[in-house]
Amino acid sequence: MSAILRNWFGFFLLGAINNLPYVIVxxxxxxxxDSFGEKNNVGLVFGANVALAAVVKSLNTFFLLKVSFTIRYVVNGCLMLLGLFGVAYAFSFWFALLCIVVSGSSAAFGENVTLGFLSRFPSKLVNAWSSGTGMAGLLGATIYIIFGCTVSDKDENKTDHLKHLTKYAFLLTTPVVLLYWVAYFLVIRVPVSQAPQSVNEESDESRPILKSDSGGYEVDEIDNSSVQSIEHRESELKRIWRCLKLVSWLALNLCAVYVFEYVARGCAAKARPSTEYNIGCPELYAALQLCYQAGVFVSRSSVQMFIIKRVDILSLLQLINMVVWIVDVHYKFLPVAVLPAFMVYVGLLGGASYVNIFYLLLHGNKFPSEDRELCINIVGLSITLGIIIGTGLETLLFNTLLAND
Known part of the structure; x- marks a missing residue:
């Protein structure tokens, strides 16, 4: 197996496994x-899944970049296991929420760690990671639909049945953490750097990975003396501010796309009453979420075929999508048969924005090699900000303009 193919497979595994617990939740x-008799508090489950995402991403961005990737991957795998076992054996709804906070934090932390790790590899490997995260979405949505088909509302022991389904679903997911570590420790091979070690690096593992001509890669030249000069005269806060200005346009667009798509996805919950679609179909919301994840998977796997530099166009198109979904919730003017394809389109735009923005971060010459990991982590924070704003806007709309729809 060639080094590139091996690394592609390794990052695909990291993406699929890192996001799988988050998506399943x-x-x-x-x-x-419903398994705890808290059907009206579904929103708390979603909230718990992102409750500390901004905190752990900020921790990684501003305090842990000099900690070895090995330590961060080991710790993240342990957090993943803790969250999965906790949800499986939760004895109350509130304890389950606490464990979901841990599980969601693991996904957020692992995303920023891996995107930073990718700065040491050929930039198109971001396609492997993003494709893996898209696969996680497909798997998670499929599991939900399977669960929905195995429990009947008329089941007298419905609550107990649901608890057993939750327990075994999360327990059966725990072995994938071993694959997560196998992908990092055994599958992925870091390209050998030919550049001198910089002043802040203590081992080969933390050395920036440059693309060598012998390996078919381009060489990013670093003036080591200028790097040291910048480090001596620039405080860490000034460095963060400089990088924030460098990535502000990309971060703004990624944040906006997540706001628009989370509102659109939320509108699917009020798209149509059950009397208006085929009763043999899985619950419409779950089916539409599967369509969304299918679109995400395809577009997050697309950067090796074509690259989109005008990511602002994707943001604009997603804004139009959001407006159409909001209007449709109120007026119900779109045919039900069109909704699945329309939701696939939402996923296509969201996934394309994600993978192309991180490709530009990994590939663009305007981002200094010594600052690339910090730039990537800052943009990664915009994802969490977009999710928080999007879910907040959705909640506001559902309790005001769309309350009776």
């Missing part, structure tokens, strides 16, 4: 809440 949020 979101996809089975209704099942988890």
């Amino acid at each position: 979101n996809s089975a949020a209704n099942t988890i809440a």
